[in-house]
Amino acid sequence: MATPSSRLFDLLGMRVPIVQAPMAGVSSPAMAAAVSESGGLGSLGVGAMNAGKAREAIAQVRAASAGPLNVNVFVHQPVRADAAKEAAWLERLRPAFERYGAKAPGALHEIYKSFLDDDDMLAMLAEEKPKAVSFHFGLPHPKQLEVLRKAGIVLLATATNVEEAKAIQQAGLDGIVAQGYEAGGHRGMFDPDVEDSRLGTFALMRLLVRTVDLPVIAAGGIMDGTGIAAALKLGASAAQLGTAFVATDESLADKGYRERLFSDAAHHTVMTRAISGRPARSLASAFTQLGATVADDIIPAYPNAYDAGKSLNAAAKAAGETGYGAHWAGQGAPLARAMPASALMQLLKDELDRATR
Numbered sequence: 443m444a445t446p447s448s449r450l451f452d453l454l455g456m457r458v459p460i461v462q463a464p465m466a467g468v469s470s471p472a473m474a475a476a477v478s479e480s481g482g483l484g485s486l487g488v489g490a491m492n493a494g495k496a497r498e499a500i501a502q503v504r505a506a507s508a509g510p511l512n513v514n515v516f517v518h519q520p521v522r523a524d525a526a527k528e529a530a531w532l533e534r535l536r537p538a539f540e541r542y543g544a545k546a547p548g549a550l551h552e553i554y555k556s557f558l559d560d561d562d563m564l565a566m567l568a569e570e571k572p573k574a575v576s577f578h579f580g581l582p583h584p585k586q587l588e589v590l591r592k593a594g595i596v597l598l599a600t601a602t603n604v605e606e607a608k609a610i611q612q613a614g615l616d617g618i619v620a621q622g623y624e625a626g627g628h629r630g631m632f633d634p635d636v637e638d639s640r641l642g643t644f645a646l647m648r649l650l651v652r653t654v655d656l657p658v659i660a661a662g663g664i665m666d667g668t669g670i671a672a673a674l675k676l677g678a679s680a681a682q683l684g685t686a687f688v689a690t691d692e693s694l695a696d697k698g699y700r701e702r703l704f705s706d707a708a709h710h711t712v713m714t715r716a717i718s719g720r721p722a723r724s725l726a727s728a729f730t731q732l733g734a735t736v737a738d739d740i741i742p743a744y745p746n747a748y749d750a751g752k753s754l755n756a757a758a759k760a761a762g763e764t765g766y767g768a769h770w771a772g773q774g775a776p777l778a779r780a781m782p783a784s785a786l787m788q789l790l791k792d793e794l795d796r797a798t799r
């Protein structure tokens with residue numbers, strides 16, 4: 443078994459260089475436990491949960507595995523609400539709501555609290571002490587980092603370019619998740635309104651390994667053991683796989699999402715802001731088609747736009763239309779395999795062994 447001699451790998455207590463990506467709404471305690479039991483790093487995406495729900499999810503993982511656990515939070519800048527923009531967006535979505543016999547909501551709300559403002563989440567994490575905490579969309583306040591560091595937690599954050607990676611190093615974190623443009627789900631970019639460098643995993647990995655002195659975890663488009671071997675060859679300490687786990691038995695993806703993943707839509711993933719207000723890679727759908735017809739600057743900020751997207755999905759789903767779900771997936775989506783997470787881990791390990799022999 444190829445095991446990179448990385449300090450991060452040792453710090454995290456991993457036996458195989460595989461991180462199951464935290465996926466808010468899709469990853470589950472059973473998935474994280476299965477991955478940790480298999481020697482990888484299981485993750486919980488708690489960006490959409492409050493501290494109480496996140497604590498319960500951590501307890502569920504612990505009941506099933508004593509392996510290492512990563513808990514992931516969203517660190518987006520709190521919303522500057524723009525009532526006129528939100529009303530105009532709801533008006534733009536009105537025909538879609540009406541098509542499904544529903545009314546658009548009267549106003550939008552900040553449905554996810556940023557970790558920057560979440561003292562309860564911070565206190566809960568410091569108490570529960572998961573092996574790792576990872577940050578998406580930016581970095582927490584230095585004081586928050588200090589609390590988590592004092593609790594002995596390994597700290598990771600997503601970077602999509604060199605500038606973000608340098609900020610993560612400067613803040614004294616332990617590792618970087620290098621997220622390429624191929625990746626499924628939300629781009630981890632700190633500021634969604636600056637021009638996106640759109641670096642692919644391959645180029646981003648080499649840039650970060652050459653310019654930043656921290657262990658790097660490669661994420662984006664990695665679907666099998668050969669892909670993991672390639673990431674390690676590029677200098678990664680481990681590979682973080684999201685889309686590969688969406689079709690596992692333990693995933694919370696619903697029937698419509700799974701069917702779309704195994705359809706032609708998987709060959710046409712799309713980066714869109716229309717679903718949530720932040721750029722995210724999705725399977726091609728009615729929602730990504732709608733997104734292609736609007737300019738990014740008319741879409742309200744994340745997560746308020748996501749409030750509209752979730753309402754529209756609920757209305758469409760009730761009428762039997764699955765094309766408005768947040769069906770995130772990376773460019774490797776057609777390579778997804780449906781099976782239990784532990785079987786996928788075994789397969790990935792076998793493929794990695796063969797690829798590095």
Ligand SMILES: Cc1cc2nc3c(=O)[nH]c(=O)nc-3n(C[C@H](O)[C@H](O)[C@H](O)COP(=O)(O)O)c2cc1C
Pocket residue numbers: 463464465466468487488489514577578600621624625626627628661662663664682683684685686688770771772773774
């Ligand atoms: C369904 C889904 C949900 C995701 N949710 C999160 C999340 O909550 N937090 C996070 O840091 N990354 C999230 N991501 C991004 C992953 O961490 C990772 O960057 C991505 O899955 C890697 O690309 P891949 O999907 O091609 O493997 C999500 C990805 C997917 C596919």
